[in-house]
Amino acid sequence: MKSIEMRARTIEEAVAAAVAALGVRREDCTVCVLEEPVKGLLGRLGARGALVKVTAAESKAEVGLGFLQEILGLMGIDGTVTVVSGDECVRYQIEGPGVKALIGHHGQTLDALQHVVNLAASRGSQDRRRLVVDVAGYRQQREERLLAMAQRLAERVARTGESIELEAMASYERKVVHTALQDHPDVSTHSEGEEPHRSVIISYRRR
Structure with missing residues (x-):
């Protein structure tokens, strides 16, 4: 956690200056008044x-990173985690020997890991960004395959007029498909069924 001491004419001004210096929101800080303001002569x-x-x-993002590193340590996996922050998500990229064991069958182990990291980091946080855990570029490669598949199947639907149901997917994968085809002139997408x-x-x- 980052701390800073700040002096100003009033407590409110000192707090505002400290918050600005830290680059955080007021509600994400705790304040300790070390010295009350004292009026001088006249x-x-x-x-x-x-x-x-x-x-x-x-x-x-920091809580998620700490939790993820703790899990890797408990599992005995010597992986390096790189953090990339964006407007919609924070991505943790894990690299290193043996890290592919974290992927599991069709990414199920990776999905479970991502789920618990989000649960741990979201508790009490107002940050609505999604935390994405990736291993050795697996998710990026998977997204590229999903995009190619979505475009290919969309063209088939546009050509035949018949709907196609894709295999069951995690929510973030379904979002990749929905986003990829949302502006397609000839097809629409929706999700059906219960998780998982x-x-x-x-x-x-149809026009």
Whole structure:
């Protein structure tokens, strides 16, 4: 956690300056008043401003990273985690010897790991970004295959007019397909079924 001490004319001004210096939101900080402001003679001579210590709580991304590294340690996996923060998600890229064991059958182990990391990091956080855990580029490669498959099947639906149901997918994979085809002029998509058997349906867009 990051902390900073700041002095200003009033407690409020000191807190505002400290929050700005830390680059965080006020609600994500705790404030300790070290010295109350003191008025001097005639309001000026001997005056002393307020001194506060402001501590920024760990961000959702930091909590997620710490939790993920703890899990890797418990599993005896010597992996290096690179963090890439974006507007919609925070991506943890794990590289190193033996890390592919984290993927599992069709990425099921990786999905479970990502789920618990999100649960641990989201508790009490106002940050709505999704935490994505990737291993040796698996998710990126999977997304590229999904995009290619979605376009290929969309063209088939547009040509035949018959709907196609894709295999059951995790929610983030379904979102990849929905996003890829949302502007397609001839097809539409929707999801059907209950988790973990929910799948995407690509349908002909009738005019």
